[in-house]
Amino acid sequence: MQPNEIAEVLNRPLSQELLARDLTRLAYVATDGTPRTVPIAFVWNGTEIVMCTTTNAPKLPALRHNPAVALTIDTEVHPPKILLIRGRAELDLVQGIPDEYLQMNGSYEMTPEQRVVWEAEVRSLYDSMVRIVVTPTWAKLIDFETTLPSAVEELVKQRAERQGA
Structure with a gap:
């Protein structure tokens, strides 16, 4: 897929x-x-998906060995809305807490008081974290109204051919 298509x-x-x-x-x-x-949790910065994890996360050795990843972001309603993304994970060790980690956890419902307690807990727990940065190399949006999974598109086409459309 070309960058302009993505x-x-x-x-x-x-x-x-x-x-x-x-x-x-x-x-x-x-x-x-x-x-x-x-x-x-993740943040979209306009060009990359940024996720943060602990320095001892089991996924890190796997991502170092094979950085190919796929991401799914979807809704919990019918019809579902689904964004599929593929790319390569780049790992970036950050001393302290990455700004993205604080941003990505800022959209959960917390009172200002809960936020202060949560942030203090985070800062006391992590000396460093790893940013997992994915630049999309492929993307597909499925909304089941204007776009469908490719297998369903194929079935719709076959049905139309059977019905002589």
Whole structure:
């Protein structure tokens, strides 16, 4: 997929809504060769998906070995809205707490008092974190109104051919 095609998908209003959500599902290949998917908070900075994790997270050795990842950001309503993204994970060790980590956790419902307590707890727990940065190399938006999964598109086409349309 060409960069302009990726940008066209990601700049659609529905994609922008999905990119403003709290969680994505990060899929990667574990060091034992089996697939893994984990929910993880993220921030979209306009060109990259940024996730943060502990320095001892089991996913880090796997991402160092095989940085290919897939992300799913979706809704919990019918019809679902789904943004699929593929890319390569770049790992960036950060001393202290990355700004993105504080941003990504800022959209959960917290009172100002809860936020102060949460941030103090975070700062006391982490000396450093790892930023997982993914620049999209492929993207698809599925809204089940104007766009469908490719397999469903194929079935719709086959049905139309059977019906002589």
